[in-house]
Amino acid sequence: MGDQARMDRINCILDRVDSLNDLSADDIIELRHISESSLVIDKFKVSSAEYWDWINKVGDNIRGVEYDARNARIVLKGGRKWMHEAATGVIYVFLDKIRDTLNAATGLDYSLSGSKG
Incomplete structure (x- = not known):
């Protein structure tokens, strides 16, 4: 898959996400499979409390997600x-x-x- 096609798929997923609550475990899995490197989601700001509430909602078995407290955003580790x-x-x-x-x-x-x- 070319870089442009990869970015188009990432943008398609993120277009339907307006807040952390809109981001599902399936979205995370798909984004990690598409992206070959780490992906910063800075479309919206996320508080620590929101992050932990979201982790509890999607399940703590979700892999490759980090919370960047300094910048109040979610970072997806690159696909492995x-x-x-x-x-x-x-x-x-x-x-x-x-x-x-x-x-x-x-x-x-x-x-x-x-x-x-």
Whole structure:
């Protein structure tokens, strides 16, 4: 896919997004697959509270999304090669099993946190 076609697809997705609440997990996945490098979404400003509310809405398994607090915007990490994505997926399956075991053993609700692919 050429650079212009790539930008046209990115713009088509972002044209239907007016706020962070309009941005779905499917949009993130599609944007990451289209973009070969990091993509800054600065179409709208995002507060920290809005970002965390959105993460809770779309699910904390979303990968490759960062919050740039200094500039109040969302940054999508560049798409990764298939092998890296597969390896990351295997690691998260393993971590999910550990989390589920801890939840069952302790009766507490653990969640994965930190940098996500």
